[in-house]
Amino acid sequence: MRILHTSDWHIGRSFHGHSTLDALGSVLEALVTQVREHAVDVVIVAGDVFDSAAPSAACYPVLSSTLAALADAGARVVVTSGNHDSAARLGFQSALLRKEITVVTDPRSVGTPVTVDDEDGPVHIYGIPYLEPAIVRHLWDGVELRSQAQTMQHALDLVRADLGERGGRSVVAAHCFAAGVDATPGVEREIRQGGLDVVPLPAFDGPDYVALGHIHGRQQLSDRVRYAGAPVHYSFGEAGKPRGSWLVDLDAEGLADVTWLDLPVPRPLVTLRARLDELLTDERFAGHDEHWVRAEYTDSTPQPDPMRRLQSRFPWCATVVHLPAETQADDGAGYARRVRAARDDAEIVDTFLAHVREGEGASEAERALIRDVLDARSVAEANA
Structure with a gap:
């Protein structure tokens, strides 16, 4: 039988x-x-x-x-x-x-x-x-x-x-x-x-x-x-x-x-891991456009709208996870202590960004923007 x-x-x-x-x-x-x-x-x-x-x-x-x-x-x-x-x-x-x-x-x-x-x-x-x-x-x-x-x-x-x-x-x-x-x-x-x-x-x-x-x-x-x-x-x-x-x-x-x-597999599953820009452009990920994709992007900071951007290349991208390749080692100094140690408002903002971004503070462009905003606030307060 x-x-x-x-x-x-x-x-x-x-x-x-x-x-x-x-x-x-x-x-x-x-x-x-x-x-x-x-x-x-x-x-x-x-x-x-x-x-x-x-x-x-x-x-x-x-x-x-x-x-x-x-x-x-x-x-x-x-x-x-x-x-x-x-x-x-x-x-x-x-x-x-x-x-x-x-x-x-x-x-x-x-x-x-x-x-x-x-x-x-x-x-x-x-x-x-x-x-x-x-x-x-x-x-x-x-x-x-x-x-x-x-x-x-x-x-x-x-x-x-x-x-x-x-x-x-x-x-x-x-x-x-x-x-x-x-x-x-x-x-x-x-x-x-x-x-x-x-x-x-x-x-x-x-x-x-x-x-x-x-x-x-x-x-x-x-x-x-x-x-x-x-x-x-x-x-x-x-x-x-x-x-x-x-x-x-x-x-x-x-x-x-x-x-x-x-039995046949209608749509294979694959997990892709790299920086977001690599996932979007690198040729080594070609051929996965008809697969179910789990994307793990390793940028140190969260990126804007990753699912929509990834689905433009991988239409069957089903899930996106942010997994930084490197994380900031704990130096024993708490966030509150680092804020208290900041010398001015610009350093306070930079400390906050480093805290939420796993150690990466403001970029040069962001620092310039922060300075402009703080300067504008100071002018407004002086004229009040």
């Missing part, structure tokens, strides 16, 4: 204020083509289908058309909910979906598989929706479920108990932080409020393959436990990380092979 493991579509997520629906739609079309070309039997979407619990109306056609296209390509589709999803919204029409499509959002279904047969017998696919301990603990009496780790351990114990009775090969789809993952700062929002709740790797013992979601980058925790990551880049912290999915082959004995399939 051939299985495609994908996750974290985050339909509806924006990128620095820009919609990603068109880009994601094109990537998901490429994924459907891969399903057809590789004769995939089952597609697993391991959570975070939507980016929010209340997605906009424009998000639903992206999901419905993609699920229908996957089924038309000959695949059985199993979708689970993630921590971004509203289980109620994602699963409300699950009973009305085509028989080739199963959306797993009900915690009470944990331990009940979707079974798909091939020439070697049954493969049991156990979808585990995102389980918030405080919400689901009442479903299982006599079991302490205070953490994500305890809750996932219990869910997988239910899977192992059911599998022990059924026998055969098995796959689990779940959405969580697993021990050993390398998260992207600022991207994978915490599964639980107040800190990460990591599920130990031994909790996943038993199934032939574990398809995980939540981490946006491709990761392999063991031969049989993997994250596919998001199909598009949603943060500059993900720049350079491949986008794609895992193609999983099961033979009669279990896991036979796992291959990575790359």
